Amino acid sequence: MSTAIERFDDKARDAFDRMGQNEVYEGELLRHRVYTRFLHWMVALFFFLALFTGFGIYMPWLFRWFTPIFGGGPLARAMHPWFGLGFVVFFALQMLNWIQPMTWTAADTKWIRNLRSTVSGKEKQDPPDTGFFNGGQKAQFWEIVGGSVVFLITGIILWKGARTFGCWPVAISYILHDISAVIMLGGIFIHIYLSTIGEPGTFQAMIRGAVSEAWAWTFHPAWYKEVTGRDPVQACEEARKRGQIAKQ
Amino acid sequence: MSDRKTLQIKQISGHSGPSPGFDMQRDAEVCKLIDTTICIGCKACEVACVEWNDMPFSPTTFDNTYQTMPATRWNFWNLIKFNEHQREDGTIQWLMRKDQCMHCADPGCLRACPADGAIVQYTNGIVDFQQENCIGCEYCVSGCPYDIPKFNPATKKVYKCTLCSDRVGGGLEPACIKACPTGCLKFGTKDDMKYIAEERAKQLRENFGFEKAGVYDPQSIGGTHVVYVLHDAENPERYGGLPRNPVIPWSYTVWKWLFKPVLGTFALFGLVGVLFHYVTVGPRLPQPQPPLKDSTPREKEI
Numbered sequence: 001m002s003t004a005i006e007r008f009d010d011k012a013r014d015a016f017d018r019m020g021q022n023e024v025y026e027g028e029l030l031r032h033r034v035y036t037r038f039l040h041w042m043v044a045l046f047f048f049l050a051l052f053t054g055f056g057i058y059m060p061w062l063f064r065w066f067t068p069i070f071g072g073g074p075l076a077r078a079m080h081p082w083f084g085l086g087f088v089v090f091f092a093l094q095m096l097n098w099i100q101p102m103t104w105t106a107a108d109t110k111w112i113r114n115l116r117s118t119v120s121g122k123e124k125q126d127p128p129d130t131g132f133f134n135g136g137q138k139a140q141f142w143e144i145v146g147g148s149v150v151f152l153i154t155g156i157i158l159w160k161g162a163r164t165f166g167c168w169p170v171a172i173s174y175i176l177h178d179i180s181a182v183i184m185l186g187g188i189f190i191h192i193y194l195s196t197i198g199e200p201g202t203f204q205a206m207i208r209g210a211v212s213e214a215w216a217w218t219f220h221p222a223w224y225k226e227v228t229g230r231d232p233v234q235a236c237e238e239a240r241k242r243g244q245i246a247k248q
Numbered sequence: 249m250s251d252r253k254t255l256q257i258k259q260i261s262g263h264s265g266p267s268p269g270f271d272m273q274r275d276a277e278v279c280k281l282i283d284t285t286i287c288i289g290c291k292a293c294e295v296a297c298v299e300w301n302d303m304p305f306s307p308t309t310f311d312n313t314y315q316t317m318p319a320t321r322w323n324f325w326n327l328i329k330f331n332e333h334q335r336e337d338g339t340i341q342w343l344m345r346k347d348q349c350m351h352c353a354d355p356g357c358l359r360a361c362p363a364d365g366a367i368v369q370y371t372n373g374i375v376d377f378q379q380e381n382c383i384g385c386e387y388c389v390s391g392c393p394y395d396i397p398k399f400n401p402a403t404k405k406v407y408k409c410t411l412c413s414d415r416v417g418g419g420l421e422p423a424c425i426k427a428c429p430t431g432c433l434k435f436g437t438k439d440d441m442k443y444i445a446e447e448r449a450k451q452l453r454e455n456f457g458f459e460k461a462g463v464y465d466p467q468s469i470g471g472t473h474v475v476y477v478l479h480d481a482e483n484p485e486r487y488g489g490l491p492r493n494p495v496i497p498w499s500y501t502v503w504k505w506l507f508k509p510v511l512g513t514f515a516l517f518g519l520v521g522v523l524f525h526y527v528t529v530g531p532r533l534p535q536p537q538p539p540l541k542d543s544t545p546r547e548k549e550i
């Protein structure tokens with residue numbers, strides 16, 4: 001089973017690499033291939049489409065000025081489930097694509113425990129055992145996996161409505177659907193912040209697919225070591241001695 | 249239309265703040281009385297409803313009963329439900345009930361609706377859908393204990409009986425009342441209709457041997473502005489599925505007036521939080537970052 005998934009993923013990755021390209025310059029490492037980037041932006045696109053049409057249903061009085069972008073309240077309502085479905089489908093593919101690097105390890109638990117000093121900016125570099133994804137990224141990933149399952153189940157109940165499922169399942173589904181949306185939205189704010197201005201140099205990982213070596217040894221030391229074979233702390237020290245300031 | 253008797257709004261769906269004009273003047277609560285013991289199933293009210301509300305023709309559905317169609321539709325708000333009930337002695341009792349919106353005092357549809365102004369309740373008790381504000385989410389369907397709001401896929405909005413608010417606002421009775429040939433339908437103030445209904449139920453109990461005769465005005469939703477006289481008030485389900493104790497899922501109130509604002513604020517904290525982080529702690533830069541200047545109040549780092 002898992003091998004079938006791997007074969008599918010490999011085929012998809014290769015196919016997308018033939019369509020697009022991964023530009024890696026001197027002093028950079030390849031982080032996300034075309035397939036991953038494509039999926040990520042499809043997920044983000046459908047997430048925001050579903051989010052904004054969802055706002056119109058969540059509090060129409062607040063978003064009365066907003067839904068006309070989607071052709072008015074009723075049309076926004078009619079399109080919302082399809083956007084949601086698009087999100088779930090693309091994220092499901094992304095999940096298959098990422099399930100291996102997203103596997104939870106002891107280092108991640110440690111990373112989460114250490115969250116406070118990371119957030120307060122005291123720690124300039126991530127702990128040396130931080131791999132391809134850190135604990136926070138994995139937590140967000142699995143939150144979205146769980147959230148998508150809740151979205152899908154409650155969404156179908158809301159879509160087909162009380163006449164198919166009865167009043168109570170629908171009434172409860174609203175609440176769960178909303179909670180799931182709000183948790184995910186809160187997480188996305190943090191996600192967008194960190195991947196753009198919060199940790200400069202990250203954004204290009206999802207655009208060109210490549211990151212600077214300095215970015216890699218700073219935020220994902222274990223991954224840096226894995227792909228280059230060099231020691232991240234030492235590499236950083238050497239760069240400092242050369243008086244080189246990290247490219248972003 | 250008389251000038252004073254325009255409809256006064258009591259409640260508005262999804263609306264924050266008071267309803268404009270509420271309590272400006274007191275209106276008598278109106279009520280439709282349906283005496284199922286007199287109904288002959290002639291369907292005159294069905295026709296009158298379709299005609300007054302200018303509804304497009306829709307084909308009927310024959311399902312081996314006398315009913316025009318199995319359930320009300322977005323363009324068919326008034327349906328006589330026919331039921332053959334077998335008594336214990338084997339004889340048949342033919343029950344007919346006019347099914348339409350009950351204009352509940354505590355309307356589940358309005359409670360569930362998220363759209364500002366898509367459903368309003370007037371002080372006279374009429375619950376009316378304002379289609380221009382409806383977004384077609386069909387939440388009202390799940391809030392209604394009587395399965396009344398119906399979705400029109402063409403307009404993507406929901407429709408139901410208005411208790412002829414347009415006629416009542418002008419001082420007329422609803423169209424179905426005007427059409428009824430037997431006096432089974434009556435219209436007036438809630439107090440008057442309740443009185444007549446109770447009198448009739450008493451008459452049925454005392455003079456006609458219907459010991460369980462009574463009035464259907466369920467208190468679990470604060471009563472309705474359509475009340476029935478039933479031969480057997482203990483088994484309202486017999487009359488085409490009239491719920492004995494209609495309930496509105498409590499989650500609606502919690503969800504709309506507590507969860508939504510709280511959760512919305514919660515999500516907003518994410519945004520505020522990251523902005524706050526950026527201006528206080530600042531970004532984490534790839535190392536080595538440029539050395540800090542001596543003059544900064546912070547300890548010289550590295």
Ligand code: HEM
Binds near residue numbers: 044047204
């Ligand atoms: C404009 C909005 C967004 C930007 C700028 C953005 C940017 C990025 C970047 C740069 C990465 C790579 C991080 C790395 O390589 O370490 C990433 C990863 C990821 N993105 Fe986004 N993203 C956005 C929206 C979204 C949305 C809406 C979702 C899903 C609902 C999402 C889900 C993910 C996940 C699960 C990952 C992998 C784990 C992680 O890095 O947290 N992203 N994103």
Ligand code: SF4
Binds near residue numbers: 348408
């Ligand atoms: S019967 Fe249904 S549609 Fe009519 S007022 Fe009550 S809850 Fe609303």
Ligand code: SF4
Binds near residue numbers: 381386406
């Ligand atoms: S479908 Fe019903 S709940 Fe939804 S906006 Fe229209 S009236 Fe309100």
